[in-house]
Amino acid sequence: MRTRFAVIALAGVAALSLAGCNPQGAAMGGGGDATSDEAAAVDAVNIIVPADPGGGWDQTGRAVSTVLTDGDMVGTAAVSNIGGAGGTVGLASLANERDPFTLMVTGLVMVGAVETNAAENRIEDTTPIARLTEEPLVVVVPASSEYETLQDLVDAVVADGQAVTITGGSAGGADHILAGLLLEEAGLDGAGITEKLNYIPNAGGGEAVSLLLGNNAAAGISGVGEFAEYVESGDLRALAVSSDEAAQLLPEVPTMIDEGFDITYTNWRGLLAPGGISEADAAGLIDLVTRMRETEGWQDALETNGWTDAFLTGDEFTSFLDDNITEVSGTLQNIGLIS
Incomplete structure (x- = not known):
């Protein structure tokens, strides 16, 4: 299984200390080894x-x-x-x-x-x-959306490209990366992802919900905690979560692995x-x-x-x-x- 992790510890590899490249000297990690008496x-x-x-x-x-x-x-x-x-x-x-x-x-x-x-x-x-x-992150769609599964949504992006809008947090952030990983799983490379993915960055969970409920975005990606109440109210439908097991706030929602995507994020x-x-x-x-x-x-x-x-x-x-x-x-x- 090819699994993706956003949080990674490279076992057996000595990590380079960020203090070594910090222009402000001992700032990075400063105090990490200090005792409580020195605090x-x-x-x-x-x-x-x-x-x-x-x-x-x-x-x-x-x-x-x-x-x-x-x-x-x-x-x-x-x-x-x-x-x-x-x-x-x-x-x-x-x-x-x-x-x-x-x-x-x-x-x-x-x-x-x-x-x-x-x-x-x-x-x-x-x-x-x-x-x-x-x-974990969750992919959601408006309650009335034609996309019933995560595969439906990804297939639509591959087929229709820019016509299918996905909203999430800032460009290059976790939500954007996850959208790219889903398309990579569908067989697209970097250039293909850039061509097909119509990603609308938003400033926060409230803006994403407004875009989705106003049918100004086909799907949204964000942390489970930001969308859970709208999924529970029936305003949004959750297609999948990015954890390796069911999310605590949305226990009935399948994982991306359950849906056939080799992604944990x-x-x-x-x-x-x-x-x-x-x-x-x-x-x-x-x-x-x-x-x-x-x-x-x-x-x-x-x-x-x-x-x-x-x-x-x-x-x-x-x-x-x-x-x-x-x-x-x-x-x-x-x-x-x-x-």
Whole structure:
């Protein structure tokens, strides 16, 4: 079976540390090995959500804020939405941030967007704090759609090309990559995928739902948590999920493997801090997020949103990011989204 993973650890291969290519010196992975005795006290944080309200990053940022403040772990955890260009506008804002106790939500979407937008500011310029979650994606269509199965939809794209519109998150992000992988499974190469795929990026889950319910898109791709309520209400129909087993929020929906597509693809989300912060400040943030992860409030957030715990911090998260950036860049090239 040829299985695709968005989250990958290259077993047996020593990952190159991102600190080695970081222009801000020890920022990448800073504090990953610091002890709790060396960690700075964190009394308040600012949280940047690099997307408009309503999507998975917004859900993550607000869940972090709620758990931290409700648990009296910090006095304040203000959330700011800075959307645009797959999170790279928010990434640029983080690069100019002077408060070391700033956390920005990140994830697979941003990894792809940095490449497709040739962004000046890169994830390598930040301080990785923690990978928090992973989540399967789901392909949905309006309730009245003629496409009854995932195969029906993919066949239509292959046959009719640009006439079949698919909406998802930013260009080059997880949703876009998954659309490309589905067409690759159907036998198209990079040039063929580029010719056939009519992909409409949107700024968040709310915009995607509006496009679908207004019949301005034939299908949508996003995280299960963003579409689940509309599937349950009957406004949308789910064709398949990208996990290797049934998704918690949509247990009746088949997997892509069930539908004959050799694809398993999960989206991760995590937290970054500004580059160049001290090891003590980075360790303080890692300690704070580690304690948050152990709370009942965070465990409830995982269950409510259908997120899988995928916790990594410090150097382990840095190594994961290095692998993920390499893998996503290769995938984007293979399916014709970057040259």
